[in-house]
Amino acid sequence: MQYCSTRNSKYTVSSAQAIVSGLAPDGGLFLPESIPAFSLEEISAMARLPYTGRATEVLSRFLTDFTREELAEYIEKAYSRVKFPPEAVAPVVRLDDCANILELFHGPTCAFKDFALQLLPYLLTASLKKTGEHRTVVILVATSGDTGKAALEGFADVPGTKICVFYPDGGTSNIQRLQMTTQSGENVMVFAANGNFDDAQNGVKRIFTDQEFAKDLSGRGYLLSSANSINWGRLVPQIAYYFSAYCDLLNQGRIQLGDPINIVVPTGNFGNILAAYFAKQCGVPVHKLVCASNQNNVLTDFLTTGTYDRNRPFYLTTSPSMDILISSNLERLLYLLGGRDDQKLTALMKSLSETGKYSVDAQVLEALQKDFAAGCADDAKTAQTIHDTYAQDGYLCDTHTAVAVAVYRAYAQTTGDRTPTVIASTASPFKFAGTVLPAAFGVPAQGDDFGLLKQLSELSNQPAPAALAGLWDKAERFTTVVEPMKMKEAVSDWLR
Numbered sequence: 001m002q003y004c005s006t007r008n009s010k011y012t013v014s015s016a017q018a019i020v021s022g023l024a025p026d027g028g029l030f031l032p033e034s035i036p037a038f039s040l041e042e043i044s045a046m047a048r049l050p051y052t053g054r055a056t057e058v059l060s061r062f063l064t065d066f067t068r069e070e071l072a073e074y075i076e077k078a079y080s081r082v083k084f085p086p087e088a089v090a091p092v093v094r095l096d097d098c099a100n101i102l103e104l105f106h107g108p109t110c111a112f113k114d115f116a117l118q119l120l121p122y123l124l125t126a127s128l129k130k131t132g133e134h135r136t137v138v139i140l141v142a143t144s145g146d147t148g149k150a151a152l153e154g155f156a157d158v159p160g161t162k163i164c165v166f167y168p169d170g171g172t173s174n175i176q177r178l179q180m181t182t183q184s185g186e187n188v189m190v191f192a193a194n195g196n197f198d199d200a201q202n203g204v205k206r207i208f209t210d211q212e213f214a215k216d217l218s219g220r221g222y223l224l225s226s227a228n229s230i231n232w233g234r235l236v237p238q239i240a241y242y243f244s245a246y247c248d249l250l251n252q253g254r255i256q257l258g259d260p261i262n263i264v265v266p267t268g269n270f271g272n273i274l275a276a277y278f279a280k281q282c283g284v285p286v287h288k289l290v291c292a293s294n295q296n297n298v299l300t301d302f303l304t305t306g307t308y309d310r311n312r313p314f315y316l317t318t319s320p321s322m323d324i325l326i327s328s329n330l331e332r333l334l335y336l337l338g339g340r341d342d343q344k345l346t347a348l349m350k351s352l353s354e355t356g357k358y359s360v361d362a363q364v365l366e367a368l369q370k371d372f373a374a375g376c377a378d379d380a381k382t383a384q385t386i387h388d389t390y391a392q393d394g395y396l397c398d399t400h401t402a403v404a405v406a407v408y409r410a411y412a413q414t415t416g417d418r419t420p421t422v423i424a425s426t427a428s429p430f431k432f433a434g435t436v437l438p439a440a441f442g443v444p445a446q447g448d449d450f451g452l453l454k455q456l457s458e459l460s461n462q463p464a465p466a467a468l469a470g471l472w473d474k475a476e477r478f479t480t481v482v483e484p485m486k487m488k489e490a491v492s493d494w495l496r
């Protein structure tokens with residue numbers, strides 16, 4: 001199966017090349033030329049497999065220049081017992097009569113990004129080999145917190161790779177910083193950048209566009225690459241867990257084969273919900289995909305009116321991983337719904353970059369609204385939902401998941417839709433203990449992050465994830481702070 005650019009349908013590459021390149025040369029994103037179809041019988045057969053088997057079935061239909069054996073091996077390694085609990089890679093738990101929670105936070109960094117970033121190193125290194133590349137790949141990441149740690153965990157000690165992460169000095173939570181600075185692995189490096197997230201991000205962009213530096217590194221046997229969320233290799237692993245959720249609901253007797261489900265996703269860059277859309281296109285019976293936003297509700301407005309407008313205030317919320325005004329992966333959906341018309345899509349993206357907004361035509365809006373519903377919840381509503389969900393349903397959810405639960409409840413109320421529903425839970429509540437503790441238990445969030453973690457564990461009677469609790473005992477390995485203008489030199493010296 002070939003992959004084409006959203007901005008030039010005629011530009012096609014193999015799946016391995018799409019993973020190596022990340023972005024098409026014209027700035028477009030890669031999409032499969034056709035979407036594989038799974039019959040209900042095939043889905044039903046997947047229900048008898050463990051998570052790794054289900055993921056192998058899905059990925060082997062998309063990544064056709066890998067053998068099934070290759071993919072099975074990477075998947076076993078990525079989601080192995082040391083990384084995820086063996087019986088609960090992506091468990092589905094009951095919330096109430098209709099709603100279920102798909103827990104995507106049992107990986108090493110306690111957020112759903114582990115599903116993609118545990119697997120990407122294997123896909124990327126194999127893709128490099130398949131495309132004839134022999135240099136050591138150096139992954140550079142600028143992070144505001146979660147992505148950096150997930151990428152470090154994924155690439156740590158993976159042969160043929162090195163990874164370097166820059167985080168804003170003082171711009172992350174204490175837990176997030178320690179998660180990164182205590183990272184083990186011979187091939188990892190972490191720097192604090194003396195600035196904010198934008199400074200770190202711009203520094204990394206400068207390194208990527210420095211041709212001289214690329215040549216210098218190439219002479220030393222290195223190739224720079226990124227683990228950006230628009231890489232197809234990050235999206236495709238996420239499709240698998242929606243198949244898996246359907247299988248689990250079948251196994252639990254919550255649905256019969258063929259019954260439609262709703263899927264609710266707390267959304268930022270539109271990657272996770274796009275994976276759910278792909279699962280639907282592949283044949284998983286889905287009624288509505290519900291896009292849940294926080295106060296940065298640009299997607300709610302877009303899915304309601306057909307106009308995307310990023311010219312609006314930017315809010316820092318208690319669900320920081322969804323504080324985004326440009327949802328990059330939406331480009332893929334617009335291309336598909338616009339009938340794969342690359343010129344029409346290019347015009348929309350040009351309008352977005354020049355004016356910060358665009359409007360889709362009535363046909364596309366109708367197609368959007370057929371598949372998607374949307375809603376948003378502010379911080380007060382989110383906190384209230386954490387409280388109510390714990391008090392009424394006995395379920396402790398994180399801030400991002402709470403946004404999704406709030407939007408789902410409002411959706412079910414206004415539409416009367418009683419379709420069995422899967423709500424994606426994207427992070428462990430312990431990762432956001434500072435908000436979850438006061439919201440669920442009414443106690444003030446006092447003291448440092450570790451104190452909050454302990455308190456949340458005691459009050460909820462649940463153990464804090466070992467990966468977070470274990471940070472207490474770990475030594476910090478990386479303490480260097482660099483000036484944003486000196487990031488290149490820092491990378492160069494590290495690679496000597």
Ligand SMILES: *Cc1c(COP(=O)(O)O)cnc(C)c1O
Nearest residue numbers: 267268269270271272321426427
């Ligand atoms: C990244 C992230 C999101 C947003 O996911 P997108 O794929 O960008 O829409 C939601 N919740 C958490 C906890 C995240 O880390």
